[in-house]
Amino acid sequence: MRQRRALRQFTLSTGKSAGRNSLGRITVFHRGGGLKRLEALDCLIAACDAGRGSSFGPLDLSPAKEPEPCLPKPKVVPIPRVILVPELEKPLLTDIQRRAELQQRLVFYFIGKNERRHLPLFLGILEKQVLLEKRVEAALVRDGFPAHIVLGWRSQIRGLLFNHPIRRRALSENTLNRYLGQVKREGTRQS
Secondary structure (H helix, E strand, O other): OOOOOOHHHHEEEOOOOOOOOOOOOOOOOOOOOOOOOOEOOHHHHHHOOOOOOOOOOOOOOOOOOOOOOOOOOOOOOOOOOOOOOOOOOOOOOOOOHHHHHHHHHHHHHOOOOOOOOEEEEEEEEHHHHHHHHHHHHHHHHHHOOHHHHHHOHHHHHHHHEEOOOOOOOOOOHHHHHHHHHHHHHHHHOOO
């Protein structure tokens, strides 16, 4: 039995690269363009044949249903999100004690940097660490963690907050500024 040839309008050309990549450079030599070959779209041929000789089965040619009337879409009003940056009325540590502990921790990363030019960098990182630790501490207490547990785990919390995960050094002042900006924009829970 002879197979019928597909109508031209129901065909697609098969893509040929002629040995070239997406940049047009030759990647495989001795490949030419050749004859443009056409590939039939089986589902469209089936529609033309009304299902004869097609593996897709008979085509449903019943009249189309009328579309249901569209209801106007309600306007979506964005709900303003409350940014939550909690602060404790009575901090778990005094500012002097907190600065002293963070300073002892940060001095370790500044070994060999004893020059005057390193002092502003050291003080900037220290101030950002104090602010960030206060905000995270307040968020943990507000979420229901007991204060004595937060105080007991402060060394591990500081390790997660202020140390680079791979390089074993303190985070830069710019990174801490980004963290503080993110906390200010999105709150402590989202950041």
